[in-house]
Amino acid sequence: MLNLSKKNCTLDLCFFRTKSTRVKSLFHYLKTLLMPIENEQRDTYYESIIKQGYSRRDFLKFSTYMAAFMGLESSMVGQVAESLEKTPRIPIIWEHYQECTCCSESFIRSNHPIVADIILDKISLDYTLTLMAASGHQAEAAKKAVMDKYKGEYILCVEGSIPLGDDGNYCCIAGKSAKETFLEAAAGAKAIIAWGSCASNGCVQAAKPNPTGATPIHKIVKNKPIIRVPGCPPIGEVMAGVIMHVVAFGRYPELDRLGRPKAFYGKRVHDTCYRRPYYDAGLFAETFDDQNSKNGFCLYKLGCKGPMTYNSCGNIKWNNGISFPIQSGHGCIGCSEENFWDNGPFYERTTKVPGFAVESNADTVGKVAAGVIVGGIALHAVAANISKRKELADNIKRAKSNEKNIEI
Amino acid sequence: METRNFKRVFVWELPVRIFHWTNVLCVIVLSLTGFLIANPPALLSNAEATNLHSFGIVRFIHFVAAYIFFFNMILRLYWSIVGNKFASWRAFWPFSKKTWSNFKHVLKIDILLFNEKVPDEKNISIGHNSVAILSYLLLFIVALVSVFTGFALYADTANWWLPKLFSWVTPLFGGDFMVRNIHHIAMWVFILFTLVHVYLVFYHDWLEGRGEVSSMFGGYKFVREERLKKVIEEEAEKKE
Numbered sequence: 001m002l003n004l005s006k007k008n009c010t011l012d013l014c015f016f017r018t019k020s021t022r023v024k025s026l027f028h029y030l031k032t033l034l035m036p037i038e039n040e041q042r043d044t045y046y047e048s049i050i051k052q053g054y055s056r057r058d059f060l061k062f063s064t065y066m067a068a069f070m071g072l073e074s075s076m077v078g079q080v081a082e083s084l085e086k087t088p089r090i091p092i093i094w095e096h097y098q099e100c101t102c103c104s105e106s107f108i109r110s111n112h113p114i115v116a117d118i119i120l121d122k123i124s125l126d127y128t129l130t131l132m133a134a135s136g137h138q139a140e141a142a143k144k145a146v147m148d149k150y151k152g153e154y155i156l157c158v159e160g161s162i163p164l165g166d167d168g169n170y171c172c173i174a175g176k177s178a179k180e181t182f183l184e185a186a187a188g189a190k191a192i193i194a195w196g197s198c199a200s201n202g203c204v205q206a207a208k209p210n211p212t213g214a215t216p217i218h219k220i221v222k223n224k225p226i227i228r229v230p231g232c233p234p235i236g237e238v239m240a241g242v243i244m245h246v247v248a249f250g251r252y253p254e255l256d257r258l259g260r261p262k263a264f265y266g267k268r269v270h271d272t273c274y275r276r277p278y279y280d281a282g283l284f285a286e287t288f289d290d291q292n293s294k295n296g297f298c299l300y301k302l303g304c305k306g307p308m309t310y311n312s313c314g315n316i317k318w319n320n321g322i323s324f325p326i327q328s329g330h331g332c333i334g335c336s337e338e339n340f341w342d343n344g345p346f347y348e349r350t351t352k353v354p355g356f357a358v359e360s361n362a363d364t365v366g367k368v369a370a371g372v373i374v375g376g377i378a379l380h381a382v383a384a385n386i387s388k389r390k391e392l393a394d395n396i397k398r399a400k401s402n403e404k405n406i407e408i
Numbered sequence: 409m410e411t412r413n414f415k416r417v418f419v420w421e422l423p424v425r426i427f428h429w430t431n432v433l434c435v436i437v438l439s440l441t442g443f444l445i446a447n448p449p450a451l452l453s454n455a456e457a458t459n460l461h462s463f464g465i466v467r468f469i470h471f472v473a474a475y476i477f478f479f480n481m482i483l484r485l486y487w488s489i490v491g492n493k494f495a496s497w498r499a500f501w502p503f504s505k506k507t508w509s510n511f512k513h514v515l516k517i518d519i520l521l522f523n524e525k526v527p528d529e530k531n532i533s534i535g536h537n538s539v540a541i542l543s544y545l546l547l548f549i550v551a552l553v554s555v556f557t558g559f560a561l562y563a564d565t566a567n568w569w570l571p572k573l574f575s576w577v578t579p580l581f582g583g584d585f586m587v588r589n590i591h592h593i594a595m596w597v598f599i600l601f602t603l604v605h606v607y608l609v610f611y612h613d614w615l616e617g618r619g620e621v622s623s624m625f626g627g628y629k630f631v632r633e634e635r636l637k638k639v640i641e642e643e644a645e646k647k648e
Contacts (some may be wrong), residue, residue: 009594101485114492118645256579258577266564267564268564271565277458278457279463280457280464280467281455281462282463282466283451284450301447301448308583308585330412337582339582339583339585340585344585349447362589362592363446363447363596366600369596370599370603377603380607381611383570387522388521388615391523391615395615395617
């Protein structure tokens with residue numbers, strides 16, 4: 001949170017800077033006047049926020065938070081504020097499939113109240129199963145209306161994986177299978193965001209043997225880029241940062257090769273962990289109750305998956321920056337990584353070798369193979385001396401006859 | 409009993425020998441530090457983390473050895489173009505009739521330990537035999553796997569462009585878990601290969617007495633005089 005308070009201090013400065021570029025924004029304002037009437041009917045984000053009873057000061061604070069979470073430098077705060085002032089609110093459809101709603105829970109608890117207020121209150125006007133006021137046919141009608149009216153403009157947020165097994169019968173909403181609803185909503189979406197490990201990677205329901213055929217959404221819709229925000233759940237501030245980036249700038253944040261926003265998934269938890277110095281020093285906790293653990297040493301040997309997990313837990317942390325698993329004394333379980341349920345035990349440093357028995361890792365397989373090979377070598381050596389005894393005896397005889405002929 | 413005459417033949421040039429022993433050192437260092445990194449020993453120290461960097465040093469040694477291993481491989485690839493006929497890439501080309509007939513011969517005589525009534529001189533290889541060639545090709549692929557997965561794991565914390573070239577490998581396997589696992593399995597392949605490789609060197613040295621072990625130090629092997637004449641005759645025939 002130190003970073004944020006720093007950014008708050010520089011807020012005034014950059015606010016003045018944006019004032020000096022007012023001419024540019026005036027031009028922008030004139031442009032918005034010429035926009036279609038449909039857009040004009042929608043409030044901008046700024047208007048929504050003011051209508052909710054927040055002051056302009058609150059709004060600017062919010063913009064600062066958001067800029068910080070998007071990983072922008074403090075000079076960009078003005079642009080975020082400006083964009084939120086100008087951009088008409090984008091409708092959002094938030095679908096729930098095979099999931100536990102922990103992503104929604106995480107999101108509504110993100111750092112700044114405006115996040116939930118402006119994004120979620122407004123979402124509930126559009127469509128989100130768990131939080132919207134409408135239900136039944138009304139809810140479905142509302143969704144249909146949004147999809148028709150804002151075709152190609154709305155953002156589709158997906159929470160949960162989609163079961164493809166048994167014709168998708170494992171998850172049906174309003175009489176339609178999850179796949180059907182998803183494809184329908186995805187067709188007219190401007191952007192698709194996969195919330196959490198379920199939508200991004202399949203998570204626990206896709207763990208072996210995956211009885212429902214749970215599938216991450218990027219394997220179903222391939223013609224549209226999908227922002228993957230993995231985590232079980234993702235950090236609320238990360239979710240806010242991603243969605244605000246899309247609504248404020250109208251484009252995707254910079255993504256890595258797996259489609260994850262680089263600002264939040266560019267580093268391993270390990271590389272931002274405050275216990276990293278203990279790792280580099282070679283000081284490790286051996287058990288959860290030993291002195292080393294009490295000293296706060298690195299949890300590497302207790303199976304911490306921080307070194308393989310890309311997420312922002314180390315710097316943004318959880319519950320408004322209070323703590324994160326490692327700080328609370330438990331190793332990272334790698335919840336934002338693909339197949340983290342199947343990749344091996346949470347409390348060991350090993351990864352299962354595919355194709356071998358459940359408990360076998362690379363070392364056990366290697367040791368057995370080495371034993372077999374050494375045994376084979378010993379057998380071969382004995383067999384060679386027996387089978388080639390004549391050749392060897394001849395060699396020795398010849399060499400000995402030469403030995404006798406040597407003059408000393 | 410009539411004794412045999414051997415001629416000394418220069419087989420392994422200096423760069424090949426340097427490659428071999430650098431590779432040996434690298435594989436040993438990389439495996440040892442690799443084991444330490446995968447499963448570090450318990451340090452019973454009261455020192456503050458500030459004053460200690462033991463695990464960082466282990467990792468540093470691993471990374472330095474990895475770079476040496478990588479550039480050493482490139483040196484060997486270069487030498488397969490300019491080196492002698494035993495080092496040339498042509499010697500490693502597995503798709504020829506000669507290679508396969510030799511492969512069968514080595515399998516029969518050296519692996520399954522059959523005896524020939526009249527030893528087939530032609531099939532006693534001067535450089536690598538065909539089975540060895542295939543195992544080195546396999547090991548070369550495993551080495552590439554090690555390099556690709558290793559640099560992929562290293563890429564995110566690296567500042568240099570070279571390791572970053574391999575950053576596409578990680579998404580291929582879905583994440584660091586599998587990449588790490590493959591890296592670890594590749595190390596085991598090296599260890600298993602080494603066991604077999606060292607044994608077979610001793611086996612050939614003991615059975616054939618042609619200086620198989622010392623050849624990787626001095627570069628010389630001993631070849632039966634008859635064999636040499638045959639080679640000369642064959643080449644003369646070819647020219648005609």
